[in-house]
Amino acid sequence: MNKKKIGIISLCIVLLLAIYCVTTYKLMNSRTYQVFGELVPRVETTKKVVALTFDDGPNPEHTGEILKELDAKGVKATFFLIGQEIEKHPGEAKQIIQAGHEVGNHSYSHNRMIFKSPSYLSSEVEKTDALLRDAGYQGDILFRPPNGKKLLYLPYYLKQHDRTTIMWDLEPDSYEDIASSADKIVDYTVQHVRPGSIILLHAMYDSRGESMKAIPGIISKLQAEGYECKTVSELLKAADRP
DSSP: HHHHHHHHHHHHHHHHHHHHHHHHHHHHOOOOOSSSSSSSSOOSSSSSSSEEEEESSOOOTHHHHHOOOOOOOTOOOOOOOHHHHHHHOHHHHHHHHTTTTEEEEEOSSSOOOOOOHHHHHHHHHHHHHHHHHHOOOOOOOOOOOOGGGGHHHHHHHHHHHOEEEOOOOGGGGGGGHHOOOOOHHHHHHHHHTTTBBBEEEEESSSSGHHHHHHHHHHHHHHHHHHHHEEHHHHHTTTTTOO
C-alpha cells in the first residue's frame, strides 16, 4: 500500500474518531435527548405551573432549613436524594417524606454514570430505590442522573423498568456569578422561567448558602407572576394533551 493510500486511511480513521468523540460528548451531556426511554427537561404546558427541585443530600445541616422555607410558603418540592447520604442520615430522608414532599433517585454514590458496567449502573439505581422505600416513600420514584450525564445503558435500563429521566431547564446556581448572590439567583429564575419549567437548586451544601437564601424569594416572585409550584409528578400530569 502506497503512502498516499495510508495517509487517506489514517485521515478517515481520525475523522471517524473525532465524530465518535463529539457525538458521545453531546449525547452524554444532552438535557433534551437520550437514545432510550423518556427524558423530561421541562413539561409542555400552557398552564403557569413549575416544579422546584433540589439535588443531593439529605444532610442534617440544611434539610430542616429547606423544609422550613417550603412549609412557610405552602409549597411541595421534589428532592433527588443520594443513596449514600440517605444511609448516613435516614432521619432527614424520613423528615422530607413525612413533610409530604416528593423524593427521587439521584444514584447511590453520585458518581457520573457513564462508562460503567451494566451491573454497576443497575445497582446504583436499585440500592437507592430500596433506601427510599425503607425511609417510607410509597410514590413512583423518578430518576435524575448525577450531573445530568448518561449514555446508553442507563437510559436503556430505565426504559426497561418504565422509569422517567428527569432533567431541568433552569439551574440558576450553576453559573458562578449568579450563584454568588441570592438576589441574582431569584432574578435569573424569574427572568427565564416558562410554563412547565423544572428548576434545580443545590441548597444542601454549605457552599450554596445563597441558594438557600434564594428559596423564599424565588417562590414569592413566581407566585406574584401567577405561577404555582408543584412536584415533578404533579407537573407531568399538567402537560398539555395533543
